Amino acid sequence: MTSRLPAAPIGASTPSRRTVVKAAAATAALAAPLAAAPLAHAAEGPAFLARCRGPAPLPDGVLLWTRVTPTPDAVPGSGKGPDVTVRWEVAEDRGFSRTVSSGSTTARAASDHTVKADVRGLRPATTYYFRFSVEGASPAHSPVGRTRTAPAYDATAHGVRFGVVSCANWEAGYFSAYRHLADRTELDAVLHLGDYIYEYRSGEYRSGEYPAAANVVRQHEPRHEIVTLSDYRIRHGVHKTDPDAQAMHAAHPVIAIWDDHEFADNTWSGGAGNHSATEGPWAGRMAAAKQAYFEWMPVRPSTEGTVHRRIRFGGLADLHLLDLRSFRSQQAGTGSGAVDDPDRTLTGRAQLDWLKSGLTSSGAAWKLVGTSVMISPVAFGSLPAHLLAPLAELVGLPKEGLAINTDQWDGYTDDRKELLAHLRDNKIQDTVFLTGDIHMAWANNVPARAATYPLSPSVATEFVVTSVSSDNLDDMLDVAPHTVSLAAVAALKTANRHVKWLDMDSHGYGVLDVTAERAQMDYYTLSDRTDPEATSSWVRSYRTLSGTQKVERVHEPVR
Numbered sequence: 001m002t003s004r005l006p007a008a009p010i011g012a013s014t015p016s017r018r019t020v021v022k023a024a025a026a027t028a029a030l031a032a033p034l035a036a037a038p039l040a041h042a043a044e045g046p047a048f049l050a051r052c053r054g055p056a057p058l059p060d061g062v063l064l065w066t067r068v069t070p071t072p073d074a075v076p077g078s079g080k081g082p083d084v085t086v087r088w089e090v091a092e093d094r095g096f097s098r099t100v101s102s103g104s105t106t107a108r109a110a111s112d113h114t115v116k117a118d119v120r121g122l123r124p125a126t127t128y129y130f131r132f133s134v135e136g137a138s139p140a141h142s143p144v145g146r147t148r149t150a151p152a153y154d155a156t157a158h159g160v161r162f163g164v165v166s167c168a169n170w171e172a173g174y175f176s177a178y179r180h181l182a183d184r185t186e187l188d189a190v191l192h193l194g195d196y197i198y199e200y201r202s203g204e205y206r207s208g209e210y211p212a213a214a215n216v217v218r219q220h221e222p223r224h225e226i227v228t229l230s231d232y233r234i235r236h237g238v239h240k241t242d243p244d245a246q247a248m249h250a251a252h253p254v255i256a257i258w259d260d261h262e263f264a265d266n267t268w269s270g271g272a273g274n275h276s277a278t279e280g281p282w283a284g285r286m287a288a289a290k291q292a293y294f295e296w297m298p299v300r301p302s303t304e305g306t307v308h309r310r311i312r313f314g315g316l317a318d319l320h321l322l323d324l325r326s327f328r329s330q331q332a333g334t335g336s337g338a339v340d341d342p343d344r345t346l347t348g349r350a351q352l353d354w355l356k357s358g359l360t361s362s363g364a365a366w367k368l369v370g371t372s373v374m375i376s377p378v379a380f381g382s383l384p385a386h387l388l389a390p391l392a393e394l395v396g397l398p399k400e401g402l403a404i405n406t407d408q409w410d411g412y413t414d415d416r417k418e419l420l421a422h423l424r425d426n427k428i429q430d431t432v433f434l435t436g437d438i439h440m441a442w443a444n445n446v447p448a449r450a451a452t453y454p455l456s457p458s459v460a461t462e463f464v465v466t467s468v469s470s471d472n473l474d475d476m477l478d479v480a481p482h483t484v485s486l487a488a489v490a491a492l493k494t495a496n497r498h499v500k501w502l503d504m505d506s507h508g509y510g511v512l513d514v515t516a517e518r519a520q521m522d523y524y525t526l527s528d529r530t531d532p533e534a535t536s537s538w539v540r541s542y543r544t545l546s547g548t549q550k551v552e553r554v555h556e557p558v559r
Contacts, residue, residue: 046070046084046138048068048143056254057148057311059124059150059153060123062122063117064116068140074109074113075234077233078230085134086106088105100121101122124150124152148189150312157316157317160317161186163252164191164465165178165181165191165436165468166436167468168195169198170198170218170242171200171218171219172469174469175244176534176536178247179247182244190248190252190254190255193436195372196262200265202224222234227280232289232291232292254298255370256297258372259372259373263285264285268328269329270282308321309321314364316366316515317368318358318368322347323351324371329344329346339411346373352418359422360422365516366514368431368434368519371435372437374438375435377450424448432463432544433446437464439467440466441508443461443464458498463542465521466525472507481506488504489504503523503539523540523541524537524539
């Protein structure tokens with residue numbers, strides 16, 4: 001998450017939330033989406049207003065998700081509505097003439113009438129179709145969803161393809177990136193790297209310092225900042241009404257991790273930059289956010305309250321997914337030497353050991369690491385003040401120009417040093433970090449020591465995808481894309497020789513294609529985030545060849 005608030009120095013009290021000007025009048029306001037037309041439909045009986053979801057795949061199974069509205073008043077976050085039995089079916093064909101598994105579960109108000117079915121006994125690397133239904137006097141049926149199992153653990157997979165997205169701010173624009181990924185029938189899954197929702201009250205995210213970014217495309221529900229369990233449930237429920245989100249979830253398994261805005265800006269284990277004592281105890285707010293997340297997102301419930309996990313795609317790739325909010329130390333203050341303190345952590349000791357062990361023992365050709373914040377170091381060269389200030393907002397750098405982003409791996413250098421040394425010392429090759437967070441697209445080599453690169457080796461590579469809709473540089477400055485940002489791009493690449501490509505202005509998504517020989521990220525951009533019918537176009541591709549630990553440009557996408 002790109003910080004809109006400065007990180008509090010360690011030992012300082014939690015800062016009060018900043019005062020912002022009110023957002024301009026909405027250009028396409030979505031008024032009470034949970035209480036309008038969908039509820040009229042629900043009045044006749046149970047309804048599947050949030051549609052159905054096909055979450056992270058296993059070789060022998062999938063986790064199916066839906067939310068049922070049993071009565072008109074049982075809207076998300078209401079705590080109302082009776083228990084209702086929900087039947088699920090899985091078939092090999094869309095017409096359900098070859099059903100392979102079925103069963104039932106119960107939707108209850110205690111879980112906001114969301115349900116999950118962990119279906120096993122399926123064949124590896126196989127496409128399946130699924131649906132939900134409620135029987136009775138007023139039967140209801142969900143739309144049909146599509147999902148796919150992963151390859152067998154020991155299978156020789158010839159290739160795997162992921163859509164990759166992050167940072168979808170409801171008020172900043174439409175989720176057209178999701179629609180374009182839904183249209184891609186060849187994907188094995190979509191990887192969402194965090195900031196699936198934003199916690200701000202309506203208009204708050206759009207900074208008053210940059211009035212060009214003040215327009216709200218569609219308003220949040222609830223309109224206030226979300227703090228309680230009911231608030232988080234409502235906000236998640238609104239996002240599930242988005243037609244592009246519904247299309248993506250129905251078309252592909254979605255593998256998701258959280259970043260900070262699923263809780264509050266600049267979350268750490270004991271608080272957040274966007275949390276004050278007047279909003280109640282942090283532990284209660286974080287617990288509420290996690291409960292709503294596990295209810296509403298297509299992830300398997302976690303008894304440890306974390307999303308870090310590992311998914312294998314045959315012998316081709318292991319996907320290691322990180323939780324970089326639950327265990328981290330508080331962000332360091334501007335210019336603080338605490339960034340190098342070995343007692344501070346981004347990952348937590350147990351998670352870092354888990355990651356290192358998994359990388360060492362992996363028998364997969366590629367080690368993919370889903371990290372919600374960028375691992376590559378970033379130093380700033382000489383930039384004019386009018387560019388440095390908004391860039392500081394986007395990447396979390398202090399406006400004074402100090403080269404540190406204390407919310408990312410740059411703010412926890414000991415964890416990064418240990419992890420990269422582990423890759424180097426154990427000769428672990430073909431590790432690729434997949435990152436979101438900062439509303440820009442990057443292609444980076446990850447050096448063991450940035451200060452001496454390229455004399456010191458690159459031990460991994462990193463592909464960073466831009467935001468689905470959240471502000472980037474041209475939005476904040478109200479300028480044409482790829483005009484004033486060109487100076488900033490040039491300065492950044494000069495000061496960071498491991499950064500091979502950077503786009504500060506576009507919104508969009510990535511498509512990662514992995515074979516035994518290479519991992520390639522194709523970057524796609526959207527024509528206009530404020531247009532619900534936005535088109536997409538390919539803009540750039542980078543790949544890393546097996547054994548090189550370096551990225552190189554490719555002049556066409558895989559497909």
